[in-house]
Amino acid sequence: MIESLKSAATISRSLHTSTKDAGPGTKEDPSPLRQTNEPPGEAASLAAAIQRLIAERDSHKLRAGNTELELTRLRAVNEELRRQHEQTLLLADHYMRLATEVLTTLKNIDATIHEVVQRSIGAAAATSESRDAALMSLVRQLSPRGAANDHSNTGT
Numbered sequence: 001m002i003e004s005l006k007s008a009a010t011i012s013r014s015l016h017t018s019t020k021d022a023g024p025g026t027k028e029d030p031s032p033l034r035q036t037n038e039p040p041g042e043a044a045s046l047a048a049a050i051q052r053l054i055a056e057r058d059s060h061k062l063r064a065g066n067t068e069l070e071l072t073r074l075r076a077v078n079e080e081l082r083r084q085h086e087q088t089l090l091l092a093d094h095y096m097r098l099a100t101e102v103l104t105t106l107k108n109i110d111a112t113i114h115e116v117v118q119r120s121i122g123a124a125a126a127t128s129e130s131r132d133a134a135l136m137s138l139v140r141q142l143s144p145r146g147a148a149n150d151h152s153n154t155g156t
Helices: 002-021 032-036 040-142 144-154
Strands: none
Touching: none
């Protein structure tokens, strides 16, 4: 490929110098490539090589432009995903705080229920004991032995 470029540069120089050397009013040779003492087949292959290089260059320019557009698009997508990720993190943080508040409230409700149950059990136990004592006293008073025992205990 480098050889092709060197040959193309030589051909270009020879074309440029041949047009300078031909003064005004002189007829230009229709085949300046033959003036370089190169066979016509080699000139055609050089021209084809130059055309391939030009086509490759154009192809690379096109691919570079497409790659640049794709890079720009991907950067925009990346920025959008970054923004969505930040919003998701903020939302997750909000829900974690909310869940903590709900859990604290449920713990307070549980403690209150537990306290109320303990109080009612204590009150029921005290009420149950006083009822039992009242019933036992009533049973003693109504039983024939209990009434005699009660009178003897009181001193009558």
